[in-house]
Amino acid sequence: MSGHDKGTICKWVDLAGKHCKDVTDYFLRELRLERVQVDEIWSYIKKGEKRRCQRFERIR
16 A cells, blocks of 8 residues: 555564553553553553454455
8 A cells, every 4th residue: 555565564563563662661660559440441452453453364
């Protein structure tokens, strides 16, 4: 669709994922929380997981 090689796109997606992990690890450490509500986050993650799987299957 974009005219770029799939390998190039996958490399950049992987790099972005590693960067997101590093940013998350840096900012979200040593948190002293008493309560955390994650039901909305979990719904978002599961929804994204389903979409990622569908996109990956289309690429193959």
